[in-house]
Amino acid sequence: MTLVPLPAFADNYIWMLQDGSNAIVVDPGDAQPVFDALARNKLQLAAILVTHHHADHTGGVAALQAATGAPVFGPARERIPGPFTPLSHGDSADVLGLRFSVIDVPGHTAGHIAYFLPARQGRAPLLFCGDTLFSGGCGRLFEGTPAQMLASLDALAALPGDSRVCCAHEYTLANLRFARAVEPGNADLTQYIAHCESLRAQELPTLPSQLATERRINPFLRSREATVLRAVREHAELSADAAEADVFAALRQWKNDFR
Numbered sequence: 001m002t003l004v005p006l007p008a009f010a011d012n013y014i015w016m017l018q019d020g021s022n023a024i025v026v027d028p029g030d031a032q033p034v035f036d037a038l039a040r041n042k043l044q045l046a047a048i049l050v051t052h053h054h055a056d057h058t059g060g061v062a063a064l065q066a067a068t069g070a071p072v073f074g075p076a077r078e079r080i081p082g083p084f085t086p087l088s089h090g091d092s093a094d095v096l097g098l099r100f101s102v103i104d105v106p107g108h109t110a111g112h113i114a115y116f117l118p119a120r121q122g123r124a125p126l127l128f129c130g131d132t133l134f135s136g137g138c139g140r141l142f143e144g145t146p147a148q149m150l151a152s153l154d155a156l157a158a159l160p161g162d163s164r165v166c167c168a169h170e171y172t173l174a175n176l177r178f179a180r181a182v183e184p185g186n187a188d189l190t191q192y193i194a195h196c197e198s199l200r201a202q203e204l205p206t207l208p209s210q211l212a213t214e215r216r217i218n219p220f221l222r223s224r225e226a227t228v229l230r231a232v233r234e235h236a237e238l239s240a241d242a243a244e245a246d247v248f249a250a251l252r253q254w255k256n257d258f259r
């Protein structure tokens, strides 16, 4: 199976997995990039996986389903266009001999799910996490609480370190500018910024990222690290005994206000 990010809109990626004959797409906010990729590679669409209800992740679902008849899988607690198989924590989507396990990751939206494909035949695991975890950042909290998002990110961070993190947006450089403000002394972060800047200079995606890298550089996976804790406490003037969720909330608010 080959993994390809199909660019959509200004900075979305629609992830496509294909085996030379069949394809699976994740979060097709727009149908046209998918139709183009199917035609270009002479592929049949075998399934559509959706992580959450936002239009830039679901806008192409109805047209793709109508044209191809591909089954749609989506979050049990959200409404997405057309008929779909509702999934929640512990369920799986079985497509083309692959078993994608579902992880509930509320926070960005209330019913957001992620899909995890374990390692197979020497291939690294894949994580399709929608707008929950980004490289160097995390999604905004539109519907969930900081405590929910922190628990969701903890669940993702516990997956194998070699997992390839397939995020739905190319937000990496902007996220890393913020990460550097939080942890200016993080040498792994400095190195990763140079790596991502080089990729973007060549107009290449920074994604997928690797989960082990995210654990070392992403402040939203590091809100209990001493360096991040200290920076957030100082920035938000939190007391030393502030709860984990309050520290995470202050970190997220700092990012929202960061220019």
Ligand SMILES: [Zn+2]
Pocket: 052, 054, 108, 131
């Ligand atoms: Zn979203």
